[in-house]
Amino acid sequence: MARNRADILQRQLQGPQAPATATQLTRQTTSAHAVRQLPRFDVTLMEHFLDNLLPFKAEVYELFRQHPELLVAEEEGLSKEEHRELVRRSLRAILAAGYSPMSFFARDHAKYFYLAELLSLVDLSLTVKLGVQYSLWGGSVINLGTERHRKKYFDDIDRFRLPGCFAMTELKHGSNVAGLQTEAILDVHTDEWIVNTPDDGAIKWWIGNAAEDGRMATVFARLKVPAPDGSGALDDHGVHAFIVPLRDDAGGLWPGVEIHDCGYKVGLNGIDNGAIRFSSVRVPRDNLLDRFATVDRSGRYSSPMTSATKRFAATLGELTGGRVGLTCASVGVLKGSLMIAIRYGAQRQQFGPPDAPEIAVLDYPSQQQKLMPMLATCYALNFTKSKLVEKYCEMKRTKDEALVADVHSLSAGLKAYTTSYTNTAIGICRECCGGHGYAAVNRLGALRSDHDIFQTFEGDNTVLLQQVAALLLKEYRDSFRGSPLAATWSYLKIWAQDSLPANPLVTHETDVTHLRDPAFLLRALRYRSARLLHTLATRLRKHSRRSGEFAAWNKCLLHVLALSRAHIESVMLVEMLAAVDACVDPDCRRSLKALADLFALDRIYNDIIFRNDDYIAPEKAKAIYRLIGSLCGELRGVAVPLVDAFAIPDHILRAPIGLSTAGVDPYSEYLAAAGFDA
Amino acid sequence: MARNRADILQRQLQGPQAPATATQLTRQTTSAHAVRQLPRFDVTLMEHFLDNLLPFKAEVYELFRQHPELLVAEEEGLSKEEHRELVRRSLRAILAAGYSPMSFFARDHAKYFYLAELLSLVDLSLTVKLGVQYSLWGGSVINLGTERHRKKYFDDIDRFRLPGCFAMTELKHGSNVAGLQTEAILDVHTDEWIVNTPDDGAIKWWIGNAAEDGRMATVFARLKVPAPDGSGALDDHGVHAFIVPLRDDAGGLWPGVEIHDCGYKVGLNGIDNGAIRFSSVRVPRDNLLDRFATVDRSGRYSSPMTSATKRFAATLGELTGGRVGLTCASVGVLKGSLMIAIRYGAQRQQFGPPDAPEIAVLDYPSQQQKLMPMLATCYALNFTKSKLVEKYCEMKRTKDEALVADVHSLSAGLKAYTTSYTNTAIGICRECCGGHGYAAVNRLGALRSDHDIFQTFEGDNTVLLQQVAALLLKEYRDSFRGSPLAATWSYLKIWAQDSLPANPLVTHETDVTHLRDPAFLLRALRYRSARLLHTLATRLRKHSRRSGEFAAWNKCLLHVLALSRAHIESVMLVEMLAAVDACVDPDCRRSLKALADLFALDRIYNDIIFRNDDYIAPEKAKAIYRLIGSLCGELRGVAVPLVDAFAIPDHILRAPIGLSTAGVDPYSEYLAAAGFDA
Structure with a gap:
């Protein structure tokens, strides 16, 4: 296993070479807006910065290297019965390797959630099988039952001798x-x-x-x-x-x-x-x-x-773990999809200047502006889900009540946000890969079809977002009664009380240094949540008096959903900026900062609330638009190493058009898959 | 066959009953914003207004009623070989019924395109098989070849004795x-x-x-x-x-x-x-x-x-028919998906006011604002694709050069717009149907997976949109040289020459009568296209001087794409408003007008250009937002008859949760499909 990890590290240290034409467009461009370069960073450093359980990952993926027969996937035209048998075999292989998923779920939470992410690119059915057996069936027994239930069933559930359901x-x-x-x-x-x-x-x-x-x-x-x-x-x-x-x-x-x-x-x-x-x-x-x-x-x-309400809430509260697991798996799917689309985009060439070689499709701004904001969001989601896992572990350790509410809200909101985002992203990745993205062997279709229901199960996203807003409102109202606020949304207290429009001068400020200032970005996203919360509370009060709470809530439903999404995005920016701060390698840090800025600016530009409130003047909006374009161009230069840092080995990613075949004809695997001799 | 049509008519005359709880939320709401009612219209009238080849539709669908064995679909877990055999059998059944698809394609164009739409809900593979054999293989022989090729191959291609490819x-x-x-x-x-x-x-x-x-x-x-x-x-x-x-x-x-x-x-x-x-x-x-x-x-x-450039353009120009066919099929898929999601939403109940029955999920504004703008867009696309088919037929008849350019541009733009839109819409429909939307038998998954590649084949959407913009620019430049403009974009001439900001008073006008005035709506969408075109031409000129045409075009690529989409949307609004004018039945007409307004207002509200240009003042934007909400509420009341008017019979739609089982327990088919006794 050590040798295998060494292989992975070595491959990643070498890093894939930038394709010859990667900067062709840039070289063509002699204008003042020429794309600046982000420094190449050490992929291994970034990999370790993203993942703190790499040895466990290497072990699990090595298991599947030794069992290639388990890596047959949907594209082979399996019947549902054959596919189910394959999933059972995979689960048994994990057990045979000595892992105890039930113990992970009950005690070693971070490993359990990490496993959900890792297996998402093996076969999402396997992730869900694991979730059904351990998080739902096992989790309900150990969390809703008492000691005698735990004693009676724990081992049989763990060993899959007692497969069970969550009905x-x-x-x-x-x-x-x-x-x-x-x-x-x-x-x-x-x-x-x-x-x-x-x-x-x-x-x-x-x-x-x-x-x-x-x-x-x-x-x-x-x-x-x-x-x-x-x-x-x-x-x-x-x-x-x-x-x-x-x-x-x-x-x-x-x-x-x-x-x-x-x-x-x-x-x-x-x-x-x-x-x-x-x-x-x-x-x-x-x-x-x-x-x-x-x-x-x-x-x-x-x-x-x-x-009875409290009892019911406590019962449902024990399901939080499932949503954390889904969030992690969804982030895994997003990583894999972006790896495929970005690597493909970097090597696929189409059209070019007259009498010159064709250029990589990733050099077109249309591809960049599809893929780079998704890459930025993927990084932000990665850090935010890590934070969620950390909080979950702390909650299980301390049973702190404020933390329980915080984890409940964040897991609901992040599950909804992540799974909706990933769902859309996979479709865009497919389109970015053109016809070759439609080959089943390149996996984007099955990933989308498998992942789709993540938006619905363990809490419909629209319903979960409402829970987030309801909790925010409760905290908001409590804040007037002086009760403490959970850490995630404590900023709302400060902001919501006087949700002032920004300084009129700042509204017009278009300087890039200002636009990339974390203080400006965070302030803008927090302004939005606070403003939405404040106006929602006001509207609900007004409508409730007239029509009752149920009708008032529904009348404000889009407002409710906008608030929850805005809140999650502001939490994501906090985590993303914290990651930038925590990164000691200057080269990695510059890429992370560019990702953070792109993530935030993309949200600010695309939410009309900033314009309707005149928080952002028209010329500032246009400056942001231009900055988004140039950030996408800069990130394109490091996009391949940024996905390489997700460290998903080729035998797990499998999609021939997305492999890290540095120096090799990228189509050769694909030709072989179709049956042509090399 | 006559009896069958009578059945269909009778069923539609009766119309599905509004579910008992459909207006529950409305009744709850006693505020001044209470949802107004649109009058119930005669579904048969609407059906005839949407479709002018209904007898042909009835014949084709009757063929499949007589051959239920051909209506097995992906959900049955067919291997690709079995599925291909099924498609061949279906194609042969169409031929055996006496139809001549090659003649349709060559001479009876409208019928060919209508067939593409009809078969899209039988099996999209069948639509594409038809497209490959007749539009691509047959079409290339008859349109790129000369008389001797036509004579030699026409009949054998038509009868599928000579299956061929378009390589x-x-x-x-x-x-x-x-x-x-x-x-x-x-x-x-x-x-x-x-x-x-x-x-x-x-x-x-x-x-x-x-x-x-x-x-x-x-x-x-x-x-x-x-x-x-x-x-x-x-x-x-x-x-x-x-x-x-x-x-x-x-x-x-x-x-x-x-x-x-x-x-x-x-x-x-x-x-x-x-x-x-x-x-x-x-x-x-x-x-x-x-x-x-x-x-x-x-x-x-x-x-x-x-x-050589002209020759090559002429060769590719002959492929226009394929794009028209794809557009029609994509509209068919959109209709079917909306039928399933809206009928399901009208009968699925979840949550409700305290101590009262649950309400239909379609009564929630969150569902309405997902589904109603899509319904409005579907109607707009239906009228626009009819116009495209009409123009195509006229082009084939007259060989008029201006019309050739117009059809080329409109087919490219509408294919790109429609297929992208439908792709996103299917996913939203799936999510709106919750878990039951994830059952293969309810078809949304297969429709999405099958339809997905419509965005890529016969012209990648991003590439096609660039062709639209290129043609608009050419016309724009020509306009300064006094050459005639094709009908579709003649308005640009008037507007682009002095793309003035609107009257400052109108910018602030928030009255509903004004906001629903076709003149305002059309003016706004045309302003946008003209403004984008004018600024694009300016930017391209500037960048070309510096960096050459290729780099300049790429630098402006997002601008290019925005222009093309804006242009297509303004064309759609023209067709939608023309349909409103042409509709003599006052009840149908009121629904059509509400759909037209919602379509346009949704675009105006969601495009930041109107705000950045101060074309729409903040208070006007907010008034539009409120109006969108109330239009969605009004349309919800007639949403079921609006999809019934698509007239897709149950044996073709098949999805158990989307059937027109007026008065019957809507879940009974679904239970039976899963194997439970009635």
Whole structure:
């Protein structure tokens, strides 16, 4: 394994050579706007700056180098059954190598999330399989259950001897979890829950691991116990989690359980999603996952939580880990997609000046302005997800309440922002690779199809963003009552109280030094969040009086979403600028600074709020537009080393048009893949 | 067939019922901003207003009702070979029903393009198969060849007895067609062309029909003849088209021809794309498609065109039809996607006011502002593509030169605009359908994957948009020399000469009557194109002097692209407003007017140029924002009839969540598809 890491390092130290024509356009250009050069940096340094678990990465990727048969992917035209079998084999290989994903999830959080990112470019179905088994099924058992559940199931879940499901979503209820209709009614005579699907709308739907593998499931159902008055009526205590068997040891369906395969999906066909109908399935009372509520032998319900709302929030709060994992995997997909598109763009040549060689497509500003802001965003997302992982670990260690709220909000917002962003980015990368991007072997299609649902599962993005805004509003209101604010949004306190328009002189300032001043950039993005928060609070107050809270919220819904996105972007800029500060290598640092500036300026230019508020005067907007263009040009010069620093080895990236074949004809792998002799 | 049409009409006359909760949010809202209602219109009237070939549509779709076995789609997990066989069977069924696609393409253009739209929702691979065989292979023979080629091949191509290819793209050359490297060298001794692939970069790539079916191909290659000076050197006359055999009657490869399957693609796996290498393949001199250039027995080259550039432009100009077809098919896909997402959104309920039933997700402004502008754009595109088809037919009839340029520009621009738009729209529709949108059976995934490459093939969108801008600039420059302007852009003459900022009072006018005044809307969009054109011409002049034309063009590339998009949008608005004027039914007309206004206002609000130029004052921008919100709310009330008017029958649309099951439980088809008993 050491030799392998050495190989990787050596390759990256050499770095790919800039293609001969990379600066052709620049040389052509003799104008005053000629593109300045960013210094070439040491890719290995950048790689270590981005990743602090590189030895673990090398180990995991080495495992797949030794098992190339596991790297067959969607492009081979696998049936869903074949793909599922492949994913099972991959998971078993990870277990056989001695890893304990359940322990990672329960204790070594950073490694768990890193694994989610690493596997995203092996096969996104494998990442999701891992998420279903360990984060959802295992996570619900250990986080919603108590010690006896943990003891009973931990090892079997870890070793995949007990594949399980997380049966929350129903046919008619996804986002509105409180509206789930499946019921678990206590039979006090037999001391059992009777789990039942009252109508077809309550059939559990999209349940991963259900169609083939699942032996048990954490089923979310309305907990109903006989009313204490003895009337025979049932008290509905709302949605709780229960462990329910699905199949016996021989793999046969459990009595009362009906399961159908959800069939082919847009992607992730390596996951066996199923639909489950329960007909009076009996399970012991102990199968209630009872960390937040218990029912005793007599059927009496009790909870340590002061209210049903709080209890429900605590239950859902334990799902935060899943969203952190999805964010990490989505960042991994974004990295891979950009690696393919940028390396391809640097070597693909098309058109050129009269009587001169063709130039690389990445030399065209149209390609640069598609790809460079995405590269900047990818770096910003990388640092922000690292921060989220760090906070998550700290939260698990300290159980600090303010941190719990902060992590909840940041994980919701970052999951929504990242997955929406990556989804769009993959499509743009495909288009940037032209026809060759459409070859399945070059992976962009499968990455998009597999990743697409990341926008929906574990919280629909539109719903998650609303949670972020709701928390911001709560903090905003609390701030008037003097309560402490969570670190992520503490700046809002300062700004929101008097969300003044900027200094009128600054509004017109167009000097590049000013435009690239971190203070200006951060101030602008913070101004935006604070302004949106302040005006939202005002509008909500006004509309609520007239139409009630529900209608008022919906009336302001676009405002709500704009606020959440703005907030996430300001957090991202903070993390990106912190990374610039933390980087000691001057060459790496200059590239990072250019990425940070491009990230922020792109947002400022493209959000009309700055113009509508006259925060940015027209001539300043035009100066920003020009600066964005020149930053894209500068970054183009280091774009290849910037993606090389993502350190995804060729045998994992696989796309023939995206390999790091420095000095080799970049089309040779592709020709070979199509069956032509070299 | 008559009964079937009657059924369709009857169903549409009844119209789907508005879901019970459709106006719940409205009723909740008692504020002054309460959503106004658009009148319910007669769906049949709208349907006839949108489509003037409805009987043909009914016939074609009836054919597929009688052959349900042809409506198996990607979701069934077909291998590429199975999918290709399905497409062949579908094509043969169309031929067996008595249609002559080659005649449609050659003479009954409107029907050909309409067929492309209709089949897009049967299977996009079938649309593309049709395009490869008739528009590309057949079209190149009849449009680039002369009478003897037409006579020899027309019937065999029409009946699919002679499947053929259009072998233009090479591994290393796509957009830059003039840079193709394949060569055809005349051997004067044998009176034959020797067709050769000089190096691997010149291997023909992505050639549809090549991997399995193709018997012949139109091969684009550099025409080389011995120099007249007898030196033995070769004169290279640039890229010409030649008919080259690929396989013999028994299906065996022709000597010197090597073909490999391009393998799985992101989508369109029903098309057998192949890569072809030629090793000195000999074909008769007559196989040069010689409409624009001939070579005589002695090897002398001659062309009726005055320059090589003009000849090449004429050759490529004959490909316009392909782009019209793609535009129509893309509009078809957009219609189908919106039907699925809007019908689903109208019946899917999630969350609601406290102690009240849940409301339809389409009642949330977040959904409305995603879907309603797309619906408005879809209508605008529908009318604009109809106009393009009309112009194309007129061009073919009159051969009018100004019309040729107009159709070339509009087809390039509209193909680029439509396919980019539809690509993004499908993704948004998928997300709007949540998890159920991810089921393959609901089709949005396959539609996106299949459609994706429409952005690239038959002209990369970024390249096509540049052609539009180049033509606009040419016309702009010509306008100063008094030459006539083509109809589509004649307004630019008036505006560009003095692209004045608007009246300062109008800049601040926020009255709804003004904001919905067609004169204001059209003026704004035309102002934008004219302004972009004028400033682009100025910038290009400045940069060209300094850096040469190639570098100047690239420096202004984003400006170029913005101009082309702006131009297309102003053309779309003209067509949309013309449709409003032409609509005699007052109820239909009110919906159309709301769609037109939303289309235009959405563009005006979202383009920062209006703010940067102070064409729109901040308070006016805010008024437009509010008006967009209320137009979305109004259109939501008629959104279902507006998609019903697309008149795509259930057996063609197929997506269970998108069917017109008025009064039936909308989930029942979906449950049945998953295997649950009704």
